[in-house]
Amino acid sequence: MPNPQEALKYIELATSNSGVAYVEGDTVHITVPPERLVDVADTVFNKYNCSFRVCAGVDERPLNGHFSIVHLFTDDRAGYYVVVKAYLSGENPVAPSITSVVPAADWCEMEARDLVGIEFTGRDVYRLVLPPWWPSNLHPLRKEVPYNYRPQPRIESEKLGYSSEYGVIPLGPYHPALHEPEYFELYVDGERVVDVKYRGFHVHRGIEKLAESRMNYQQINFLAERICGICGFVHSTCYALAVEKAAKLEVPERAQFIRSIVLEVERLHSHLLLLGVAFHLLGYDAGFMHVWRIRERIMQLAELLTGSRKTYGINLVGGVRRDINEDKKQKALEVLRELNREFESFIEVAISVPQVKKRLTGTGILPREEAIRLSVEGPVARASGINKDARRDLPYAAYKYASFKVPVYSEGDNLARVLVRVDEVFESISIVEQLLDKLPGGPILLTDFEIPEGAVGVQVVEAPRGGDIHYVVTGRGTLYRWRVRAPTYANIPALRVMLRNQPLADAPITIASIDPCFSCTDRIIVIRNGVAEVFKFPPMVK
Amino acid sequence: MSVKNSFLKKSIWVFHLNTGSCNACDIEILDALTPFHDAERFGVKLVVSPRHADVILLTGPVTAESLPKVVNAIEAAPRPRIIIALGSCGCGGGIWHDTYSTIGGVDKLLEILREKGIVVDAVYYVPGCPIRPEALLYAVALVKGIVPKKREMKVYKAE
Amino acid sequence: MSLKPLKLVIIASSKGRVTVKYPYQEPIVTQEFRGEIDIDPVKCIGCGACVKACPPNALEISESEREIILKYFVGRCIFCWRCIDVCPVNAIKGTRNFELATDKSTDLYTVVVHTRATCEICGKPVETTRMRRYVTEKTPVTEEYITICPECRRRLLAEAVSMRKVGPSERKE
Numbered sequence: 055m056p057n058p059q060e061a062l063k064y065i066e067l068a069t070s071n072s073g074v075a076y077v078e079g080d081t082v083h084i085t086v087p088p089e090r091l092v093d094v095a096d097t098v099f100n101k102y103n104c105s106f107r108v109c110a111g112v113d114e115r116p117l118n119g120h121f122s123i124v125h126l127f128t129d130d131r132a133g134y135y136v137v138v139k140a141y142l143s144g145e146n147p148v149a150p151s152i153t154s155v156v157p158a159a160d161w162c163e164m165e166a167r168d169l170v171g172i173e174f175t176g177r178d179v180y181r182l183v184l185p186p187w188w189p190s191n192l193h194p195l196r197k198e199v200p201y202n203y204r205p206q207p208r209i210e211s212e213k214l215g216y217s218s219e220y221g222v223i224p225l226g227p228y229h230p231a232l233h234e235p236e237y238f239e240l241y242v243d244g245e246r247v248v249d250v251k252y253r254g255f256h257v258h259r260g261i262e263k264l265a266e267s268r269m270n271y272q273q274i275n276f277l278a279e280r281i282c283g284i285c286g287f288v289h290s291t292c293y294a295l296a297v298e299k300a301a302k303l304e305v306p307e308r309a310q311f312i313r314s315i316v317l318e319v320e321r322l323h324s325h326l327l328l329l330g331v332a333f334h335l336l337g338y339d340a341g342f343m344h345v346w347r348i349r350e351r352i353m354q355l356a357e358l359l360t361g362s363r364k365t366y367g368i369n370l371v372g373g374v375r376r377d378i379n380e381d382k383k384q385k386a387l388e389v390l391r392e393l394n395r396e397f398e399s400f401i402e403v404a405i406s407v408p409q410v411k412k413r414l415t416g417t418g419i420l421p422r423e424e425a426i427r428l429s430v431e432g433p434v435a436r437a438s439g440i441n442k443d444a445r446r447d448l449p450y451a452a453y454k455y456a457s458f459k460v461p462v463y464s465e466g467d468n469l470a471r472v473l474v475r476v477d478e479v480f481e482s483i484s485i486v487e488q489l490l491d492k493l494p495g496g497p498i499l500l501t502d503f504e505i506p507e508g509a510v511g512v513q514v515v516e517a518p519r520g521g522d523i524h525y526v527v528t529g530r531g532t533l534y535r536w537r538v539r540a541p542t543y544a545n546i547p548a549l550r551v552m553l554r555n556q557p558l559a560d561a562p563i564t565i566a567s568i569d570p571c572f573s574c575t576d577r578i579i580v581i582r583n584g585v586a587e588v589f590k591f592p593p594m595v596k
Numbered sequence: 597m598s599v600k601n602s603f604l605k606k607s608i609w610v611f612h613l614n615t616g617s618c619n620a621c622d623i624e625i626l627d628a629l630t631p632f633h634d635a636e637r638f639g640v641k642l643v644v645s646p647r648h649a650d651v652i653l654l655t656g657p658v659t660a661e662s663l664p665k666v667v668n669a670i671e672a673a674p675r676p677r678i679i680i681a682l683g684s685c686g687c688g689g690g691i692w693h694d695t696y697s698t699i700g701g702v703d704k705l706l707e708i709l710r711e712k713g714i715v716v717d718a719v720y721y722v723p724g725c726p727i728r729p730e731a732l733l734y735a736v737a738l739v740k741g742i743v744p745k746k747r748e749m750k751v752y753k754a755e
Numbered sequence: 756m757s758l759k760p761l762k763l764v765i766i767a768s769s770k771g772r773v774t775v776k777y778p779y780q781e782p783i784v785t786q787e788f789r790g791e792i793d794i795d796p797v798k799c800i801g802c803g804a805c806v807k808a809c810p811p812n813a814l815e816i817s818e819s820e821r822e823i824i825l826k827y828f829v830g831r832c833i834f835c836w837r838c839i840d841v842c843p844v845n846a847i848k849g850t851r852n853f854e855l856a857t858d859k860s861t862d863l864y865t866v867v868v869h870t871r872a873t874c875e876i877c878g879k880p881v882e883t884t885r886m887r888r889y890v891t892e893k894t895p896v897t898e899e900y901i902t903i904c905p906e907c908r909r910r911l912l913a914e915a916v917s918m919r920k921v922g923p924s925e926r927k928e
Contacts, residue, residue: 185661194696202694204660209708211664227665228646233622234614235662256662257616260695273810276835277691283620283726327623340763346630347773353627354783361789364620364726367835375840376787400766406759571619634774684811687863688831691811701831703860721863722856723791725833730782735856737778747829747855747862752796754869754885 056080056133064136067097079299080448081135081512088123088140088149095125095138096155104129104136105442106158106429107514107523108539111166113196114141117508121147121172124537125159126525128514130447135512142172151177158429158544169195169262183255194263201260201267217241227256265536266529271297271505274533275369278524281538282571283364284327287320288517289538290369292524295450297371300511300528303503307452308496309373314452315489316360316368317515318482322393323352324518325475325482328569332472333404335562336413341404348396355389358382373499383490390483401476414469418552418564421466430548431520431541433478434568436462437470444516456488468560471567508534517541519569542571607639608736610680611649611673615666616698617656620726621683625653628729635729638736646672651739657685657692658699663708670709676717680735684725789834790852794827794867798846801825801869801883805838805847814838818871823883827865829855844889874904 064082068075071094073086086094098104104127112122120141127136142149151174152159164182166172171193173179184194187208192199215222220241227235235256261281265274278293279286291313298305326349333341353363360366360376368375378386405411420430425438435442443460445453461477463470509528514521520541527535545568552564614622628635629642643649646669658666670677681702684690689701699705702719709716722735737743775783801823806814813832817824839847857863869883881887881904891901900908 199696201696204696207660207663207699209664209667209712211668227662228613228669234619235616235665237665253661256659256665257618257656258661258697259616259657259659259692260697261692264692264695269810272837273808276810276833276837280618280620280691280725280833283618283623286618286620340767343631344763344766346627347632347770350627350630350632354785358785358787361787361836362834363728364624365833367789367833399762403759403762403766408760631773632775633777637774637776684831684833687860688811688813688828690831691833693811693831718858719860720856720858721830721860723829723832723863724853724855728782728853730777731853731856733777734854738856738858743778745857745862747857749862749864749866751866752794752868754796754799754801754867754883 060129060132061134063102064098064134067094080133081137081510083137083139083510085139085141088142091123091125091138091140092150092152092155095152095159098127098136098138099156102129103131105521106156107521108525108537108543109152109159109162109166110525110535110537111147111170111172111195112527112535113170115144116197119144121170123149123166123172124525125152126512126523128448128521130442133448135448135514137510137512147172148175149173150175153177157427158547160547161543162539169193171196183258185255186253194260201263215239215241219243262536262538265533267532270532271371274536275371276367278538279365279367279369282540284324284571285320285517285519285522285540286365287316287369288515288522289524289540290366291317291451292513292515292522293526293536294369294371295515296511296513296524296526297505297528298511299513300509300526301503301505303372303500305373305500306497307494308377309498309500311452311455311489311493312374312376312378312498313369314456315378315486316356316366317451318486318489319352319356319359321482321518322479323349323356324569325479326352326397328475328518328566329401329404329472332563332566333410335566336410338404338407338410341407341410344400345404348393348400351389351393355386358385370499371505372501372503373497375499377498378490378493383493386490387487390486394480394483397479405472405476411469413560413563414467414472416467416469417560418468418567419466420548420552422464424551425466425548428547428551429544431544432517432569433471433474434520434545434548436460437474438466439464442521444514444521448514450513450515452489453485455492456485458485468563468567519571520545540571542568546570607641608739609641609643609648609650611643611646611652611669613646613652613654613666613669615654615656615662616659617683617685621655621685621724624726624729625655625682625732628732633729633733635733635736638733638740640736646670647674649673651678651680653680653682654686654702655682657690657701658705660697660699663699663705666705667709667712667714670716671712671714675715677715678718678720678739679716680720680722680739682722682724682732683727684723687721687723690725784851784853786851788851788853789836790850791829791834791855792827792832792836792838793848793850794825794865795846795848796867798844799825799867799869800844800846800885800889801867802843802886802889804841804843808837808841810835810837820880821871823869823871825867825869829863829865830860872902874907875902876907877904879904879906 061077061082065075068084071086071090075084099106107126109125114120114122122141125138149172163174168183220243224239227237237253275290279290281289326345330342330345357363360368420438422439425435425440441462458481461474505528507530511526514523522541523539525537681687686702692698693700722731724731803816806816811831811833813828815826836849839849871880872884872887873880
């Protein structure tokens with residue numbers, strides 16, 4: 055538990071801005087009037103050096119007749135979650151934008167505008183999440199809109215934009231360089247790209263609204279797991295931990311150990327996947343095939359421990375569904391020993407290959423000050439010298455029983471990001487071995503409990519790509535509001551800095567080195583030909 | 597159609613069409629090309645343009661945003677058009693089959709294509725969440741006619 | 756130029772061939788794998804607990820005048836096995852079957868048809884005959900209550916209460 059003395063400064067901040075504050079466990083809740091929101095955000099982000107995570111708009115009209123906007127920060131040094139909330143009018147909700155002091159809040163405010171209908175003052179606005187033909191007065195996350203109301207979709211694709219001076223080139227959404235559907239329209243002048251129009255959110259499936267309607271608490275675990283196919287167990291664990299924190303449930307220790315073990319197995323498979331894809335983009339296909347051959351044993355281990363190669367489906371609110379007996383433990387240790395040996399001998403060869411080493415060194419540099427300003431997450435932050443890891447700063451599940459190092463490099467180039475992930479593979483193997491050794495006895499599932507109404511829970515879990523945050527407000531029989539923010543959301547604005555003044559040929563590997571996961575977020579940035587400078591329209595981060 | 601059967605006995609070139617899935621089925625498609633499962637034994641190759649494709653691998657519930665682009669991509673594939681719908685999202689719309697932002701799987705997509713006059717010659721369904729790479733190889737072998745079909749409709753009367 | 760990259764040849768040749776030649780060889784499937792489910796039509800009582808627990812609505816119940824039909828659509832199943840967790844009579848079993856590809860979507864359905872019992876008094880159809888038998892065995896409720904529908908039960912209770920002879924002078928303050 056964090057030190058209660060550290061929470062005093064937040065309580066003083068709230069009272070001096072005519073608001074209220076209270077502390078519950080490791081979360082500080084601050085409620086201020088909307089006019090003071092920008093000053094409070096400025097103090098929390100710039101003066102107290104918290105990381106900004108996400109903001110969420112909530113329709114609370116059935117409860118108290120207001121809308122509200124919630125900004126989530128984490129104090130990594132002290133180990134506190136800081137929730138800053140403001141109530142807005144129920145008829146015409148207007149909130150001041152905090153992007154002037156917290157640049158990373160750009161996209162989440164536009165998402166609140168599209169889905170809940172909150173207007174923002176003091177910034178440029180644009181449509182982000184919903185398709186352009188969506189009726190502008192239909193906000194899906196408002197409580198009176200049913201979750202399955204579908205306006206007539208448009209089947210004709212739009213005409214290409216027209217320009218009299220520049221050529222227009224459409225890129226995507228189905229293009230050999232892209233794994234997921236994203237669309238760019240490039241306006242070119244000869245070889246130089248002068249303008250870009252971007253359309254994303256092809257993967258928006260309406261998950262947050264679905265969880266508030268026909269699902270109960272236990273079914274949402276399976277829904278959360280399918281937000282992303284590569285880091286799904288992270289979302290499912292984070293949701294379960296957030297609801298258990300809100301309802302104050304005592305989950306058995308053995309279940310927390312099993313959750314941590316499976317989280318680390320997922321981290322292994324994800325890092326090996328990225329290394330294979332990175333080698334493929336660099337042209338070293340032999341490396342791609344060998345890394346995925348090594349990775350196959352981890353998929354079989356995951357199937358042995360949980361029942362499925364991916365989307366494990368063992369999490370429930372209150373514990374887990376599958377146990378690890380002695381036989382599985384021995385098999386797991388054997389697989390990890392073999393993996394350690396094979397990966398060590400292989401990665402030594404792979405990093406020394408000339409095309410790999412020379413193309414990764416010195417490209418895509420992200421300086422430390424920019425990384426702090428943009429609140430980047432995960433290996434991208436650790437490769438630029440920021441010592442940030444939610445497993446150590448805000449401990450959850452069974453991580454306090456394992457000792458591990460957090461690898462930090464200071465160069466900030468592509469090679470540093472790859473080496474951070476290679477080091478994390480070896481650390482993960484060691485964490486799993488330690489936890490398997492210390493596994494306590496006891497039950498694995500809590501069956502007799504009740505979840506109260508109106509409780510708030512916030513939880514951060516360190517995914518392979520960075521910190522993933524879930525914010526839940528419980529309701530009657532199901533959730534009242536659920537906000538998910540995946541780590542790639544925060545990492546993509548950093549691409550603008552990384553691709554500045556770089557040759558075009560290094561762009562694909564730079565983009566792949568932040569390990570983008572578009573089904574978690576669905577945002578991307580565009581490259582420009584010629585003297586490459588990342589250019590995005592509408593403007594992303596000023 | 598005998599033309600379809602005769603040319604499908606040779607190598608099948610597939611085009612991967614992601615209509616908004618969570619990516620688990622997509623990385624299992626890539627996994628089918630790696631040394632353990634080796635789809636290239638059957639001559640399967642991933643191509644970059646739908647114009648070169650024999651078979652389209654469709655993953656994801658068709659989302660409202662990606663619908664016009666999916667229709668364009670399928671229209672670009674030459675006849676005979678064969679679609680393999682992968683996973684719970686492709687076959688039946690998935691866990692989000694009735695939300696505001698999805699169309700609901702390959703069956704609703706086929707209705708829309710029929711209205712526009714685009715003919716799809718055969719559709720194969722592969723259930724799974726995510727599909728195993730072996731299930732994808734089984735589907736490719738079924739398209740080529742090497743293995744027999746195993747799943748059939750079962751109706752029981754309880755009394 | 757260093758010769759270290761050539762070590763890859765040594766690694767590759769020491770591994771040899773790792774391909775499992777499915778479908779001509781058995782695939783590597785562990786004992787824990789979650790495949791298709793198998794509904795036993797003899798044990799199923801048509802209660803609908805699995806329908807309530809299924810996240811993607813792959814199990815559905817439809818009612819008609821004489822029958823209650825349980826439909827299982829493998830196409831939308833996510834293989835989570837929650838239905839197996841909640842079934843009160845253990846009528847659902849899990850298998851390791853994943854070879855489910857087909858070219859007709861009707862092949863992917865499993866249907867169990869139950870007959871409906873009727874209310875003794877008004878004749879309206881209520882739950883399945885098997886569920887009525889199950890509830891009678893499990894709970895100490897008298898036979899005459901279990902064979903009438905909720906509306907008739909309410910009407911009979913109101914009639915019984917209205918026939919109690921308590922006048923205004925005997926009512927307690």
